[in-house]
Amino acid sequence: MxxxxxxxxxxxxxxxxxxxxxxxxxxxxxxxxxxxxxxxxxxxxxxxxxxxxxxxxxxxxxxxxxxxxxxxxxxxxxxxxxxxxxxxxxxxxxxxxxxxxxxxxxxxxxxxxxxxxxxxxxxxxxxxxxxxxxxxxxxxxxxxxxxxxxxxxxxxxxxxxxxxxxxxxxGLDWKTSLQEITSTLALGVPSYQVEEDGPDHDKTFTARVMIAEEQLGSGVGRSKKAAEQQAAEAAWRELKARSDAAATGA
CATH class of the missing domain: 1.10.1520.10 (Ribonuclease III domain)
Known part of the structure; x- marks a missing residue:
């Protein structure tokens, strides 16, 4: 062969x-x-x-x-x-x-x-x-x-x-990015409030992020970290939109 x-x-x-x-x-x-x-x-x-x-x-x-x-x-x-x-x-x-x-x-x-x-x-x-x-x-x-x-x-x-x-x-790290933008805007350090629900094997976490005593974002995830990242993303986008609007005079 x-x-x-x-x-x-x-x-x-x-x-x-x-x-x-x-x-x-x-x-x-x-x-x-x-x-x-x-x-x-x-x-x-x-x-x-x-x-x-x-x-x-x-x-x-x-x-x-x-x-x-x-x-x-x-x-x-x-x-x-x-x-x-x-x-x-x-x-x-x-x-x-x-x-x-x-x-x-x-x-x-x-x-x-x-x-x-x-x-x-x-x-x-x-x-x-x-x-x-x-x-x-x-x-x-x-x-x-x-x-x-x-x-x-x-x-x-x-x-x-x-x-x-x-x-x-x-998006590489929403929590770090949020802390950086709040520092740039002199808004202080973000704080997170996290609640959990469900049995140990199937928990759901809800996170809220507070900035200068204002809730600017929330998120839900299967882990505390995922919920906080989602909340940080929402807050970052809100602050970015406000910053951009202020820069353009809108």
Whole structure:
């Protein structure tokens, strides 16, 4: 019996030139195709093809460029926010899930070069691979067109997400975010009142958050922590709306 045929390393489903054209339209930079091909080369493919160059150096560069572009925007857009809050907003944008979402919108999976193992385990749609490759692509655009081109690309691809980062970033930890906004607005420290109901094996918790003697949010959850987080979210959104209205004179 002849040995089973081994699956070969995967090949791109679409030509790299198509992606180069898309990136040129979105960034204004003329993208070098060999450099872009390397950005699309996963280490698994490189290993199975004699150790050719892969995309991890460009990924490293792109991660730094992306962080700079997003940080620069948030620094200018939120002049009164402390470092901790800005870091949360940035984390809402610069993360694997967000980058993978953008990569899927670009249909980046169709351009990847993967090894056998990643091919057979669905590597073209793995968040980690897509996110890393997206950073490598940003790094490539930076190498080809400098910071202006990379900035234009990031804002084109992630502009809506950056604009929404205030809400998304706060959601990383609503209780901490609430404490930060109450500190900024000089409202004191939030306090929580929690009630529980039901038998030990099936309890329901109801939390209310008080700020400056005013109840600004409530929440219900299967744990005290979940109820408090929900109450903190409601209070944070209320204070954010009041703050925004005051800033615009509404």
């Amino acid at each position: 002849s040995p089973a045929k081994r699956p070969r390393a995967d090949v791109p489903q679409r030509p790299v030139g198509d992606l180069a054209s898309i990136l040129q339209q979105r960034s204004g930079a003329v993208v070098d195709e060999p450099l872009l091909s390397r950005a699309l080369t996963h280490r698994s493919f490189a290993y199975e093809n004699g150790g050719i160059p892969h995309n991890e150096r460009q990924e490293f560069l792109g991660d730094a460029v992306l962080g700079l572009v997003v940080t620069d925007h948030l620094y200018d857009a939120h002049p009164d926010l402390p470092e901790g809050q800005l870091a949360k907003f940035r984390a809402a944008v610069v993360n694997s899930r967000a980058l993978a979402k953008v990569a899927r919108e670009l249909e980046l999976g169709g351009f990847l070069m993967l090894g056998r193992g990643e091919t057979t385990t669905g590597g073209r749609d793995k968040d980690s691979i897509l996110a890393d490759t997206m950073e490598a692509v940003i790094g490539t655009v930076y190498l080809c067109g400098g910071l202006p081109a990379a900035t234009k690309l990031v804002h084109d691809l992630m502009g809506d997400l950056i604009q929404q980062s205030a809400l998304l970033g706060a």
